Each structure stands twice: as C-alpha cells, then as structure tokens.
Amino acid sequence: xxxxxxxxxxxxxxxxxxxxxxxxxxxxxxxxxxxxxxxxxxxxxxxxxxxxxxxxxxxxxxxxxxxxxxxxxxxxxxxxxxxxxxxxxxxxxxxxxxxxxxxxxxxxxxxxxxxxxxxxxxxxxxxxxxxxxxxxxxxxxxxxxxxxxxxxxxxxxxxxxxxxxxxxxxxxxxxxxxxxxxxxxxxxxxxxxxxxxxxxxxxxxxxxxxxxxxxxxxxxxxxxxxxxxxxxxxxxxxxxxxxxxxxxxxxxxxxxxxxxxxxxxxxxxxxxxxxxxxxxxxxxxxxxxxxxxxxxxxxxxxxxxxxxxxxxxxxxxxxxxxxxxxxxxxxxxxxxxxxxxxxxxxxxxxxx
Amino acid sequence: xxxxxxxxxxxxxxxxxxxxxxxxxxxxxxxxxxxxxxxxxxxxxxxxxxxxxxxxxxxxxxxxxxxxxxxxxxxxxxxxxxxxxxxxxxxxxxxxxxxxxxxxxxxxxxxxxxxxxxxxxxxxxxxxxxxxxxxxxxxxxxxxxxxxxxxxxxxxxxxxxxxxxxxxxxxxxxxxxxxxxxxxxxxxxxxxxxxxxxxxxxxxxxxxxxxxxxxxxxxxxxxxxxxxxxxxxxxxxxxxxxxxxxxxxxxxxxxxxxxxxxxxxxxxxxxxxxxxxxxxxxxxxxxxxxxxxxxxxxxxxxxxxxxxxxxxxxxxxxxxxxxxxxxxxxxxxxxxxxxxxxxxxxxxxxxx
Numbered sequence: 001x002x003x004x005x006x007x008x009x010x011x012x013x014x015x016x017x018x019x020x021x022x023x024x025x026x027x028x029x030x031x032x033x034x035x036x037x038x039x040x041x042x043x044x045x046x047x048x049x050x051x052x053x054x055x056x057x058x059x060x061x062x063x064x065x066x067x068x069x070x071x072x073x074x075x076x077x078x079x080x081x082x083x084x085x086x087x088x089x090x091x092x093x094x095x096x097x098x099x100x101x102x103x104x105x106x107x108x109x110x111x112x113x114x115x116x117x118x119x120x121x122x123x124x125x126x127x128x129x130x131x132x133x134x135x136x137x138x139x140x141x142x143x144x145x146x147x148x149x150x151x152x153x154x155x156x157x158x159x160x161x162x163x164x165x166x167x168x169x170x171x172x173x174x175x176x177x178x179x180x181x182x183x184x185x186x187x188x189x190x191x192x193x194x195x196x197x198x199x200x201x202x203x204x205x206x207x208x209x210x211x212x213x214x215x216x217x218x219x220x221x222x223x224x225x226x227x228x229x230x231x232x233x234x235x236x237x238x239x240x241x242x243x244x245x246x247x248x249x250x251x252x253x254x255x256x257x258x259x260x261x262x263x264x265x266x267x268x269x270x271x272x273x274x275x276x277x278x279x280x281x282x283x284x285x286x287x288x289x290x291x292x293x294x295x296x297x298x299x300x301x302x303x304x305x306x307x308x309x310x311x312x313x314x315x316x317x318x319x320x321x322x323x324x325x326x327x328x329x330x331x332x333x334x335x336x337x338x339x340x341x342x343x344x345x346x347x348x349x350x351x352x
Numbered sequence: 353x354x355x356x357x358x359x360x361x362x363x364x365x366x367x368x369x370x371x372x373x374x375x376x377x378x379x380x381x382x383x384x385x386x387x388x389x390x391x392x393x394x395x396x397x398x399x400x401x402x403x404x405x406x407x408x409x410x411x412x413x414x415x416x417x418x419x420x421x422x423x424x425x426x427x428x429x430x431x432x433x434x435x436x437x438x439x440x441x442x443x444x445x446x447x448x449x450x451x452x453x454x455x456x457x458x459x460x461x462x463x464x465x466x467x468x469x470x471x472x473x474x475x476x477x478x479x480x481x482x483x484x485x486x487x488x489x490x491x492x493x494x495x496x497x498x499x500x501x502x503x504x505x506x507x508x509x510x511x512x513x514x515x516x517x518x519x520x521x522x523x524x525x526x527x528x529x530x531x532x533x534x535x536x537x538x539x540x541x542x543x544x545x546x547x548x549x550x551x552x553x554x555x556x557x558x559x560x561x562x563x564x565x566x567x568x569x570x571x572x573x574x575x576x577x578x579x580x581x582x583x584x585x586x587x588x589x590x591x592x593x594x595x596x597x598x599x600x601x602x603x604x605x606x607x608x609x610x611x612x613x614x615x616x617x618x619x620x621x622x623x624x625x626x627x628x629x630x631x632x633x634x635x636x637x638x639x640x641x642x643x644x645x646x647x648x649x650x651x652x653x654x655x656x657x658x659x660x661x662x663x664x665x666x667x668x669x670x671x672x673x674x675x676x677x678x679x680x681x682x683x684x685x686x687x688x689x690x691x692x693x694x695x696x697x698x699x700x701x702x703x704x
Contacts, residue, residue, distance in 0.1 A: 163647050163682065172651035172659060215645050215678075216626035217662070254605045254625060273606060274568035293567050295515050299524035307524060310569070326567075330515065 003241060004137045004202070009071040013203060013244035013266050013287045015320045021312055021349035022070030023342050024142070027328030028063040029075045032335055035062050046091050050077050053126035060131050064139065066335065067342045071140050071203070071322075072131065074196070076124055078146030078207055081188050082155045084120035085112060095159070102158030109177050114188035117195035124192075125199040132200035143201025145192050147208035147249075148185035148230070149223035155181065164213055171214075171222060178222060186226045190233040197235045197243050205246040205268065206230065212251020212270075219255060228262035246289055250327060253278070260285045271326030276314040288315065289322040297325075297333045297341065304337055305344035312348045321349075355593060356489045356554070361423040365555060365596035365618050365639045367672045373664055373701035374422030375694050376494070379680030380415040381427045384687055387414050398443050402429050405478035412483050416491065418687065419694045423492050423555070423674075424483065426548070428476055430498030430559055433540050434507045436472035437464060447511070454510030461529050466540035469547035476544075477551040484552035495553025497544050499560035499601075500537035500582070501575035507533065516565055523566075523574060530574060538578045542585040549587045549595050557598040557620065558582065564603020564622075571607060580614035598641055602679060605630070612637045623648075623678030628666040640667065641674040649677075649685045649693065656689055657696035664700045673701075 003010060008022040030036055039059050043049035050056060060075040079097050083089035088100030103109050118125060131141055154160070156167040156178075170178050193204045211223035227247055234245055247259055248268025259267050260282040269278055269290035278288055296307045308323070315321040323345045329338075355362060360374040382388055391411050395401035402408060412427040431449050435441035440452030455461050470477060483493055506512070508519040508530075522530050545556045563575035579599055586597055599611055600620025611619050612634040621630055621642035630640055648659045660675070667673040675697045681690075 165647055165650055165682075165684070168645065168647040169650045172648055172655040212624065215623045215643075216629070217666075218645075219624075251603070251624065271567045272564065272571075272603065277568070291567075293520065293570075295517055295520040296524055298517055298521045303524040314569075330517075332517070 002137065004135070004140050006070055006139045009140050009322060010203060010242075010244065012319055012322045013246065013289075014242060015284065015287055018319045019350065020346050021315075021321050021323050023323040023345050024069050024071040024073065025063070025325050025329050025338070026073075028067075028069065028073065029059045030329060031331035032329055032333040033062055033066070034335070046077070047089065050075070050080065051123045053123055053130045056123075056127040057130040057134055060127075060141075061134055063338075064135075067338055068346060069139070069342065071142055072135055073142040073205075074124070074128060074131065074144060074201065076127065076144070078144070078150065078209070079154055080121060080124060081115070081145065081185070081192055082151055084115035084117075085155075085184075085188070087155060097154060098159040099155065103155050103181065106177060109180050112181060112184045114184050114191060117188075117192045121192060121195070125195055128196055128199035128201055140202040141200060142203050142205055143193060143196030144205045144207060145189045145196075147206050147211060147223060148182045148189060148226040149214075150208055150210045151185050151189070152178065152181045153210045155185075164210065168214075171218060175222075182222065182226050186229050190230050193230070194233075194235050197238050201243070202238075202241065203244045203246065204234065205248060206264075208247065208249040208252070211249040216254065219249075219252075220258065223249070224255070224258060224262065227264075231263045244287075246322075248289070256281050266322065268324065269326060273326075274314060275311055275321070276316055279315060279320070284320070287320040287322065289324050291324065291326040292341070294325045294327050294330050294333070297329065297337045299337075301337060301340035304340045308341045308344040309348045312345055317349075323349075354489065356487070356492050358422055358491045361492050361674060362555060362594075362596065364671055364674045365598065365641075366594060367636065367639055370671045371702065372698050373667075373673050373675050375675040375697050376421050376423040376425060377415070377677050377681050377690070378425075380419075380421065380425065381411045382681060383683035384681055384685040385414055385418070386687070398429070399441065402427070402432065403475045405475055405482045408475075408479040409482040409486055412479075412493075413486055415690075416487075419690055420698060421491070421694065423494055424487055425494040425557075426476070426480060426483065426496060426553065428479065428496070430496070430502065430561070431506055432473060432476060433467070433497065433537070433544055434503055436467035436469075437507075437536075437540070439507060449506060450511040451507065455507050455533060458529065461532050464533060464536045466536055466543060469540075469544045473544060473547070477547055480548055480551035480553055492554040493552060494555050494557055494598075495545060495548030496557045496559060497541045497548075499558050499563060499575060500534045500541060500578040501566075502560050502562045503537050503541070504530065504533045505562045507537075516562065520566075523570060527574075534574065534578050538581050542582045545582070546585075546587050549590050553595070554590075554593065555596045555598065556586065557600060558616075560599065560601040560604070563601040568606065571601075571604075572610065575601070576607070576610060576614065579616075583615045596639075598674075600641070608633050618674065620676065621678060625678075626666060627663055627673070628668055631667060631672070636672070639672040639674065641676050643676065643678040644693070646677045646679050646682050646685070649681065649689045651689075653689060653692035656692045660693045660696040661700045664697055669701075675701075
C-alpha cells in the first residue's frame with residue numbers, strides 16, 4: 001500500500017520534509033456545512049448517521065469537496081466505545097450526548113468489559129473501509145477515539161457536565177473505582193484504534209477533551225498515564241507504513257513536556273498555547289498540530305488569513321506542523337470563511 | 353492604622369514570615385451558605401444585596417463566623433463598574449448577569465466614560481467602610497474588580513457566553529474599538545480600586561476570569577497589558593501600610609512568567625497548575641495564591657484534608673503562599689466540608 005498522493009499530513013507528523021503546511025480542521029464534517037445538515041436530516045438523527053457506514057462516508061468527504069484539506073477524519077462520535085459497552089448512548093435534542101445507564105454502582109464498574117471492536121463497533125470499521133475506498137488514496141484518513149478519562153467523564157456523569165462533580169468526587173473518594181474504569185477504557189481504546197488501523201486508518205488521534213479540567217497531579221495519574229499505555233499498545237506500522245499518533249489534551253498547554261514523553265508522534269494544541277513557544281519546549285521530540293482559535297473564523301476573511309499566517313510564522317518554518325484549529329469548528333461558522341484560512345496557510349507555508 | 357491582629361494573609365502576600373499558611377476562598381460569601389441565602393431572600397434579589405452596604409457587610413462576615421478564615425473579601429459583583437457606566441446590569445433568574453444596553457455601535461464605544469467611583473459606586477465604598485468597622489481589625493479586607501478584558505466580554509456580549517463570539521470577532525475585525533473599551537475600563541478599574549483602598553481595602557485582587565479564553569498573543573495585547581497599567585496606577589500604600597495586589601487569570605498557567613513581570617505582588621492560580629512548579633517558575637518575584645479544585649470540596653472530609661495537605665506540601669514551606677481554591681466555591685458545596693479544608697491547611701503549615 002503506497003502513501004496517498006497528497007501525504008503532506010503524514011510527512012509533517014513524522015517530521016519529514018513537506019511541500020507546505022498541511023491543514024485539517026477538527027469537526028470539519030459538521031453542522032456548519034449545509035450539505036452535512038442535509039445528510040443528517042436524511043439519517044433521521046446523529047446516531048443513525050454515525051452507525052451508517054455509507055452516510056458516515058458521505059459526510060466525511062463533504063469538506064474535502066469544498067476545501068483543499070490535506071486529511072480526512074473518520075466521521076463518528078467519541079462515545080461509540082461506551083455505547084458498545086452497553087451504556088446506551090442517546091442524544092436528547094439540544095442537550096448533547098447522554099447515557100441511559102451511567103456507571104454509578106460498584107458492581108456495574110466491576111462488571112465493565114472492553115468490547116470487541118470488530119463485533120460491537122463493526123459499523124465503524126465498515127465506515128473506515130468505505131471511506132478509504134472513496135478517498136482512492138488522495139489524502140490520508142485519520143481514525144480517532146476519546147481518551148480513557150474523557151470517556152469516563154461521560155460514563156460516570158451520564159452526559160456532559162459543567163464541573164464534572166460526580167466523576168471528580170469518585171476520583172477523590174474512590175480512586176480505585178475510577179482506576180478500574182480507566183483500565184477497561186484503556187484496553188477498549190487500544191483495541192478500537194488498532195482495529196481502525198487494520199481497517200485502513202493512516203493516522204490516529206486521541207481526543208482528551210476533559211483532561212484539562214483536572215489538577216496537574218490528577219491529570220498525570222488519571223489521564224496521561226492511560227494515554228501512555230494506549231500509545232505503547234498501538235500498532236506502529238500497517239501495510240509497511242508508519243501510523244502516526246496524535247494526542248490532544250484540550251487545556252493541556254502546561255503539560256507539553258510530559259505529553260511529549262509518552263511516545264506519541266504529535267501533540268495537538270488548543271489556541272491558548274503559543275505554538276512557537278511550544279516548539280521550543282518540546283524540541284524535536286514530537287510534531288505539533290494546531291492551533292487557531294475556532295472563534296477567529298467569525299472574523300472577516302482578511303482577518304482570518306492574517307491570524308492563520310501569524311500562527312504559521314510563529315511555528316517558524318520547516319516540517320513538524322499540521323495546521324488545525326485549537327478545538328472543533330463552531331456550527332455557526334460561515335462556510336466560505338474556511339476557504340480563506342486554508343488558502344492563507346497553504347500560501348504562506350509553500351516552499352518556493 | 354495598625355495591621356489586623358491576624359495579618360498572616362498580608363504577610364504571605366508580601367513574603368514576610370507567617371505563623372501558618374493563610375486561607376480564604378473565592379466566593380466565600382455565597383449561595384452554599386444557608387445564612388447567605390436567607391439574607392439574599394430578605395434583599396429581594398442579588399443586585400439589591402450588592403447595593404445595600406449593611407447587607408453586603410452582613411454577608412461578607414458570614415463565612416468568617418463559621419470558619420477560621422484569614423481574610424474577608426468585600427461582597428460585591430465584578431460588573432458594578434460597567435453598571436456605573438450606564439449599561440444597565442440585571443440578573444435574569446437562572447441566566448446569570450446581563451446588560452440592558454450592551455456595547456454594539458461605534459458611537460456607544462466612543463461615548464463610553466469611566467465613572468467616578470465615589471459618586472456612581474458610592475454604595476461599594478460605603479460597604480468597605482462598614483465592613484472595616486465590623487471587622488474591628490481582626491483580619492484584613494480584600495477589595496476587588498474584574499479585569500478590563502473580562503468586563504469588556506460582558507459589556508460587548510451583553511452577558512455570559514460559551515465562546516465570546518461577539519467580543520472576539522471585534523478583537524480580530526476591529527481591534528481599535530476593543531482597545532478603546534479597554535482603555536476606558538483601565539481608567540475605571542484603577543480609579544475604582546484606588547477608591548476601595550482609600551475607603552479601607554487592605555489588599556486588592558483583579559479577577560481576569562476570561563483572559564484565559566484568549567490566544568497567548570491576544571492575552572498579552574488585550575488583557576495583560578491593561579492589567580499592567582492598572583497595577584502601575586494603584587496606590588501602593590495607605591495609612592502607612594503596603595497594599596498588596598493579586599492578579600488572577602483563570603486559565604493563565606502558561607503565562608505566569610509574564611504575569612509576574614507586571615509588578616503585582618501575587619498571582620492567583622487555578623487548579624490546573626502545579627503550585628510547586630509555579631513557584632520554581634516565578635522564583636521570589638511574587639507570592640502565589642491557590643489552588644485546590646473547588647470540586648474537590650464534594651469529596652469526603654478526609655479526602656479534602658488530604659488534597660489540601662498535598663497542595664501545602666507542593667508549595668514547599670516558607671512564606672509566599674495564600675491558600676485558596678482555584679476558582680469560586682460551588683453553590684452546591686456542603687458547608688461543613690469547608691471546615692475540614694481550612695483546619696487541614698492551618699495544621700499542616702503551622703510553624704512549631
């Protein structure tokens with residue numbers, strides 16, 4: 001299996017020379033695109049969309065048809081794994097994800113088991129295969145999962161939370177129970193990402209959306225330590241190609257040195273970190289991905305292009321930079337504003 | 353005017369020797385206390401409570417009656433300043449603060465003026481005088497204000513926001529307009545804090561609640577630069593005593609070195625920063641305040657005491673540490689849990 005025709009994304013992650021700084025956007029297949037909303041309407045709801053390989057493939061490709069993006073990311077949800085564990089994922093309109101059976105009792109936690117991804121998450125693997133076929137080796141496909149701690153937040157809270165009071169109370173009162181959940185999640189995520197790699201994902205990202213809500217000490221013990229185990233357990237190559245791994249802890253800018261030490265190939269940065277400063281801190285240990293404030297996409301195309309160029313310049317040239325937002329793109333983003341960003345980053349960074 | 357009988361708080365801020373690590377809690381006079389809810393009920397609403405010097409004094413003292421706290425903080429709201437500018441602060445039940453007349457038009461921004469605190473915020477100064485009289489020199493009184501950028505967020509958005517889309521769009525599209533608002537806010541906050549000092553506040557804190565939502569570059573330009581001007585304009589002494597100044601940027605852990613350089617006496621830390629690591633980074637330039645996760649107060653008293661001791665130990669002894677939470681105390685906190693924290697910190701740090 002050869003690399004994609006446009007492999008700048010993979011080269012940047014592996015710190016090999018690039019033609020220009022590659023760009024993709026977290027949540028690039030999403031509600032800001034009218035064509036996405038149309039497919040979602042057809043699907044009936046978000047979960048049907050995730051669970052239909054052909055519709056997941058369709059929406060994965062939509063942003064690539066509009067913009068000169070350098071990677072596709074599997075369309076799915078981070079909570080498919082706990083759903084496959086039997087917690088009963090559902091989406092209440094306007095309320096975000098929820099679980100019918102959150103983990104509250106000690107026996108439920110003792111009984112928790114990692115699902116077989118090729119059985120219980122077969123629809124995800126089918127989507128990966130279908131997307132790879134549709135991409136026809138044009139750009140790489142990114143697979144992903146939520147981090148063990150981020151999954152645990154939803155599994156214990158039963159949904160989103162302002163303060164994660166339930167899971168943090170468990171952390172302080174019964175760390176043994178939280179560690180048990182995190183152990184199972186670590187096995188589950190490792191198996192899930194390896195199955196995605198075997199199905200055709202050419203890079204993987206771990207989304208640690210809520211690790212940054214922890215104290216520095218708790219982050220090391222309850223989030224980073226488990227991501228380190230996952231990275232150690234991931235297939236490093238498939239079909240003769242290296243499979244790079246990106247770790248993104250939102251709010252993790254204070255902990256870059258310790259994230260860089262867990263063996264990942266790249267760190268995702270949110271927009272609060274100066275990317276040039278981050279590069280000086282991690283040296284050539286890892287590549288960096290990021291990190292424009294998604295809200296900057298509400299500014300004028302000229303102001304967006306200026307901010308994109310500022311970040312490219314702050315990184316400072318050479319390889320090792322994948323341009324992205326510092327968090328998922330807002331559903332209210334004007335779609336044509338994205339063009340201004342992608343073009344500005346490509347133009348500023350293109351080697352003459 | 354002599355120092356208070358218990359001046360450990362002031363001594364820690366000025367890095368003079370202390371008997372033990374002093375403790376106060378952000379939002380210590382708040383809804384988690386039944387006696388506070390009772391006074392608020394009597395006041396009719398939150399704004400009446402802020403605007404009544406005698407009731408503001410009453411609730412300021414309530415947590416000191418329950419716990420061995422080492423400082424009182426003026427009961428007020430960070431949005432009294434824009435209210436005094438004529439924006440019309442109100443609190444919609446269950447929705448947080450809002451302004452009747454947010455800043456949207458260029459002419460409104462050009463017309464904005466700093467209020468005279470001794471006229472338009474007289475009720476705050478009266479509360480300071482009344483609280484000082486009631487404290488009778490037992491512990492110091494902290495005055496406070498929101499930061500210019502944090503005030504601007506509410507003034508432009510018209511209330512709280514998930515993403516600060518309106519104010520950030522102004523930042524990228526019309527930085528000149530946002531700078532104009534920030535200039536006026538800087539004058540207003542400087543005058544307001546100096547009036548509090550002249551009325552009897554013995555230390556002041558600038559709450560930069562939303563500076564941490566900015567990119568590193570935007571934080572320097574739109575938040576920190578203005579806090580630096582305020583610090584330079586504050587009265588350094590009153591009645592022969594030094595008036596220390598604390599700067600608290602929530603989410604500012606990546607920027608401690610530059611915050612320490614603006615001339616403040618102490619930096620407030622949220623709970624994501626390791627306080628020992630922060631001390632190594634800022635050296636003996638400033639004292640540090642913080643930084644337990646407020647959600648840890650939902651754990652058992654034993655677990656709370658353990659977490660408090662861990663933070664005291666992480667700071668590592670000597671003076672220069674004011675213990676606090678990393679953010680305001682939650683309204684759902686069981687009141688007796690606070691006792692466990694205050695006692696544990698005092699006991700662990702007491703010099704034998």
